[in-house]
Amino acid sequence: MDDLAAPPAVDAETALADVPAGHKDELRLWLRMLACTTLIEGCIRRRLREQFGTTLPRFDMLAQLERAPPEGLTLGELSRRMMVSNGNITGLAARLEAEGLVERRAMQGDRRAQVLRLTLRGRRDFRRQSGVHEAWVAELFQDLSAADRAALFRLLGRAKASVRAALDREEAP
Amino acid sequence: MDDLAAPPAVDAETALADVPAGHKDELRLWLRMLACTTLIEGCIRRRLREQFGTTLPRFDMLAQLERAPPEGLTLGELSRRMMVSNGNITGLAARLEAEGLVERRAMQGDRRAQVLRLTLRGRRDFRRQSGVHEAWVAELFQDLSAADRAALFRLLGRAKASVRAALDREEAP
DNA sequence: GAAGATTGACTGATCAATCTTG
DNA sequence: CAAGATTGATCAGTCAATCTTC
Numbered sequence: 001m002d003d004l005a006a007p008p009a010v011d012a013e014t015a016l017a018d019v020p021a022g023h024k025d026e027l028r029l030w031l032r033m034l035a036c037t038t039l040i041e042g043c044i045r046r047r048l049r050e051q052f053g054t055t056l057p058r059f060d061m062l063a064q065l066e067r068a069p070p071e072g073l074t075l076g077e078l079s080r081r082m083m084v085s086n087g088n089i090t091g092l093a094a095r096l097e098a099e100g101l102v103e104r105r106a107m108q109g110d111r112r113a114q115v116l117r118l119t120l121r122g123r124r125d126f127r128r129q130s131g132v133h134e135a136w137v138a139e140l141f142q143d144l145s146a147a148d149r150a151a152l153f154r155l156l157g158r159a160k161a162s163v164r165a166a167l168d169r170e171e172a173p
Numbered sequence: 174m175d176d177l178a179a180p181p182a183v184d185a186e187t188a189l190a191d192v193p194a195g196h197k198d199e200l201r202l203w204l205r206m207l208a209c210t211t212l213i214e215g216c217i218r219r220r221l222r223e224q225f226g227t228t229l230p231r232f233d234m235l236a237q238l239e240r241a242p243p244e245g246l247t248l249g250e251l252s253r254r255m256m257v258s259n260g261n262i263t264g265l266a267a268r269l270e271a272e273g274l275v276e277r278r279a280m281q282g283d284r285r286a287q288v289l290r291l292t293l294r295g296r297r298d299f300r301r302q303s304g305v306h307e308a309w310v311a312e313l314f315q316d317l318s319a320a321d322r323a324a325l326f327r328l329l330g331r332a333k334a335s336v337r338a339a340l341d342r343e344e345a346p
Numbered sequence: 347g348a349a350g351a352t353t354g355a356c357t358g359a360t361c362a363a364t365c366t367t368g
Numbered sequence: 369c370a371a372g373a374t375t376g377a378t379c380a381g382t383c384a385a386t387c388t389t390c
Contacts, residue, residue: 023311025319029326030213030310036333037210038256040203043340045382055382057358076372083211088359090374095357112367112372137203138196143335148328153202155325160209162316167216218360228360230380249350261381263352268379285350285389349390359380368371 033159040140047136052129057084059133061092062101062126065118072117074107101125206332213313220309225302230257232306234265235274235299238291245290247280274298 045056064081065073073081079089093116096102101122107113118126141149218229237254238246246254252262266289269275274295280286291299314322 023307025322025326026311026314027307029314029322029329032326032329032333033206033210034214035256036329036336037206039333039336039340041207042256043336049382055357074372075374083208083215084358085360086373087361087375091358110368110372114373134196134200138199140336140339141199141202141332143338144332148331149198149202151324152328152332153198153205155321155328156202156205156209158321159314159317159325160205160212163209163212163216163313165316166313167212222360228379247350248352252350257380258382259351260353260383264380280350283350283390287351347390349388351386351388353386354384355382357380357382360378362375362377364373364375366371366373368369 040137043140044133044136048129048133051132054129057082057088057092058096059126059129061089061096062118062122063130065102065116066123066126066130070117072105072115074113074115076113078116096122213310216313217306217309221302221306224305227302230255230261230265231269232299232302234262234269235291235295236303238275238289239296239299239303243290245278245288247286247288249286251289269295 041056048054048056048059060082061078064078075089075093076086078093079086082089093102093104097104100119102116103119104114104116107115144152214229221227221229221232233255234251237251248262248266249259251266252259255262266275266277270277273292275289276292277287277289280288317325
């Protein structure tokens, strides 16, 4: 049985009909952004599983490696680019290596580091998936006008800058 | 995409058969939205852990229950509002119940369903956390002008509608 | 049969601790 | 000591199967 068969009639943002005043606007903005992202992410995860038998983190790792320099990336660099922890990368890389989609080499000049590269099969698998994935995303946004998409892109850029600034303030007071 | 071995006529696949590959901007929009959300979520998760020793899913469940009717919510209703699977809710509720933040009752009239409510302690804990949480979010967006926040909120609403429309098309062709 | 909930196997994510190398 | 990577414990999340009740 599919637990998530019926799309939710109510989500976190919609359910926030009545929060106390204060910084309610920012909170509503955040909840709407989160709801939007969660919807898209859930759809893409489901389709990746149904149509390719894979998952989003695996797809992401292949995507990072595909657009990386041919010599590959270290696990640490992957960790930073994918914005996940180091330990997470270790396990993910191990699974992909076991399936022959990725290969690791010792980095010359630094015997602590490992460099990860796509194998031929990994590259082929990813290429087969990425075009379809791109079309899914386009389909999800198709009811949004080009002008709205452009405006949204720009505003998200500013939002990201605002968040990064806050994080910088946090660690350098 | 594989032109030859066309799988059975799923609507999604038909739609992406004729993709003229100009969808890079939708992909960039999605990746930026995801990055923005991930940044904020990571910050909030970290602060919840550091300052309150709790996690985002726990906080979310308490938040849903706090603004729910006094008789509480069923696990299924929580599942829909939090946009996570039923099985996930079961475990989460069990952990919160074990700590005395939440209590469950049989629903009268339907012996399949369980109703979840905040305990007094759960309500007190959540109230202590939620104001601070709201301030965190406001702080993260503080470099964004009120006009930009309003515009972003509106555009995210349209984006969400577009995604929901695509999901509806998917299951009712 | 359908719906609410639970369970089990699994992937994935985090942190804290550790090992190795620089 | 610092940095790269790995390990172990724990929490979350999914799906698929199952049980009970409607």
